[in-house]
Amino acid sequence: MKTNQHIEVWVSPEGAITVHAHGFTGSTCEEATRFLEEELGTLGRRQRTRDYYRKNQNQNPNQQNQQT
Template sequence: MKIIEITISPTGETTVQTKGFAGSSCRDATRALEKALGLVQSDQATAEMYQPVSTDQHISQKGG
């Protein structure tokens, strides 16, 4: 399950954390949120960032 967690501190500082995303897909998923929330002060990669992204490939061949 993919989760995007947004935490807002009492001082207004926000933290965006992703869970369940493999590779850099987390950055694609949070890009609009980060842009809307303002300046990004830090970016920490988790172990999930370094996991290979699985892709489903469907090959169909028609005989002729």
């Protein structure tokens, strides 16, 4: 994981959990937080940021072509 990539987890007093992945692009944010979703249970809502729609800077062109 790059040093500028991190995951914030917030738990409200009511027990609502918010997970925010910073510094990830494309679907790497979902890959990085998958373990939390599996452990915490049912996902209520997913809100994708503009970084999700940016191309992953770490993939080579062959990987990108295989995923499309």
